[in-house]
Amino acid sequence: MKKKIILLTALVFLMGTIFTGCGQSKSGTDNSWNEIKQKGQFVVGLDDSFPPMGFRNDSGQIIGFDIDMAKEAAKRMGVKVVFKPVQWDGIILSLKNKDIDLIWNGLTITDKRKQQIDFSNVYLQNKQIIVTTKDSPIKSKKDLASKVVGLQLGSSSETALNSDTSTKNSLKEIKKYSNNTEALLDLKNGRVSAVIVDEVVGRYYIAKKPGVYKVLNDNFGKEDYGIGIRKTDTSFKNKLNETLNSMKKDGTEDKISKKWFGEDIIPH
Template sequence: MKKIVALLIGLMISVTVFAGCGKSTTSSDNGGSTLSKIKSAGTIVIGVDDTYPPMEFRDKSGKLVGFDVDVADEVAKKMGVKTKYVPTSWDGIFLALNSKKFDMIQSSVSITDERKKNMIFSEPYIYGGSSIFVRTDNTTIKTGDDLKGKIIGCQVGTTSQDVLSKMTGMKEVKKYNAMTDAFMDLANGRVEAVVSDPEVGDYYISSQKDKIKRLSAALNEEPIGTAFRTSDKDLRDAYQKAFDELKKDGTLSKISEKWFGNDIYKDKK
């Protein structure tokens, strides 16, 4: 009888242990949503590519700063939580989101139909796209058609790379892990043009207007939003609500003026 009881107890323990091992450590798998986990922890974890000024980058002291950082900090404050940032290489940032390395991405993510298959987005909070930057002494490149036969730079894994991949006739498309490296090579004549979001390029050349200029012609315009896992609609909605309140009370206008020198939210409150 004792052996039978012992066997039954052992079986019950084994079932309990294996059942426990089969569960994920994430809050959503344990019956709680990511939003409830964030509220309980008091912190929202955000993935960023910290090489993309003025959106998100390191200042001279090594501190993470930028438009996206200021926006995320204010939204989190409105939600009643703090922010924690996880710097992540752009070419792996979406995989890291779906692997639950962080709760969301606030890092100038262009909203595309392809990305919507694997993520959900906030409403667009800014509009970027694929603008063309050249040296100020360049007179041969005036539109996208003039990129044929040229060496062009872009950041790897971006929609600018996607746009360039659909074009033909270019001599080479050099892909950089950091946008700053692409502009450095442009200034030094190693590439003949760089394709990038206008905000990023404009910020980079603000102190180098004698070397680099942005063409009036662009390859496209893209809405930019905050990215979430498809299972985190409640988090996306809470984030959007806080964002809308900040736009209405003028907080986002102040952040825009700080980083861009103008209010991109004017007449949109």
Template sequence: MKRLIGMIFILAAFFTLLTGCSSEKTTDKKDDTLIIGIDDKFAPMGFRDENNQIVGFDIDYAKAAAEKMGMKVKFQPIDWKTKEAELSSGRIDLIWNGYTITDERKKKVLFTKPYLKNAQVVVTLNDSNIEKLDDLKGKVVGLQSLSSAADALDEAPIKEKIKTVTEFADNIQALTDLKSGRLDAVIIDEVVANYYMTKEKETFKVLDESLAPEEYGVGVKKGNEELLNKLQKALDELNEDGTAAEISKKWFGKDKVLK
């Protein structure tokens, strides 16, 4: 019996030690590192370059903010359709990759102040006869699934006249199908469209009419006002010391960051 009791005490002490080590490891990771959920095919906000390195405006902006906060940063590519679920589960700390502020999303996450203006635009092939939104009548249109492009189209009168709306996991797939002729047009973020126009201006054109103006913000888990306030303070400091403007000029050629 004494031997059995002794073994129980030893096992209890062992599991207590394991629990303590596990807890310490988790706390260190949470305290020191911001895990940021991104769509790694969302140029020029966050994407992989020719060396498979994650780069972009939001990437540089997040790194600069993390440095202000005295933290490390890790970029975690996620399925954009599950971004809010990833945040609420705690698998990521922030959604930061051209994340549009909407009333519906405000019910699910906390947002920083807007930092960049955007709009949803229509991209077609250069030789297309589509010149305005009404020309989408009877056409096959593509967009990223569960994106603000889908929200903007849902609010547009032309939605009911479009023949088919095809959803894709990311914008690259949608633009690839447009180029191959499987789509007539793609609804996409203006900042993304402008980036591809610099790369393939002989292939694509952007309609003058846009669907909806919008603004980007960083998403923080509901209830974590402490992180939100700390992050917002860092972003404000990046505006004040000119760092945000320099990052913007690097990626957009001018200062587009909202003050």
């Protein structure tokens, strides 16, 4: 009888250990931030050819808005940041496989992506803006009627315009370019009347040409940017959100925004 009691006690203890272990494994949240602190760094995966979010300068260094944001966040969190260029079409798999710890690269928050990964709080809102020359009489979407409008082929701007059928159908012509630089140059030279472009990209180039362009109040929709993180890494995500909030609260994020976009485009 005594042996049975001992065996039963041992069995209960073993089951408790198994269920506790399963709970910890299932949540996977308690140790993620501690693991980052122990490593002393987190690895950011990115496409290093996406100005102004993350790209290489003439010296080959990776720079950009998201790069400055990640460096500042790491500094406040007391760890280092390592930037790892990854093929964009496989970047979520790289995150899941723990090749990287974060995706911090102008990543749009979508329902489809939410099924696979988690996100930080929204730190930037990207709009599909309308850019004209400084002296243009165009003031709204309605004024685009019978005008030639430029945009990048296959871009979010093209998708956004296609979704606004009334505006699209009112245009005289849509000129499609291989990149936004060419579109904005044609706008400057009067070959198109307006350009539709991602705000983060458009304002970056506009800031380099002060007094040449203006941005209309009207836009073709917004999308939220968040930092991609594994669903299991809740404690790391919480620490990251806490850090982002402090950067927003003390105006640091605004300063980084003005550096890269010419003005503060941070949602408040």
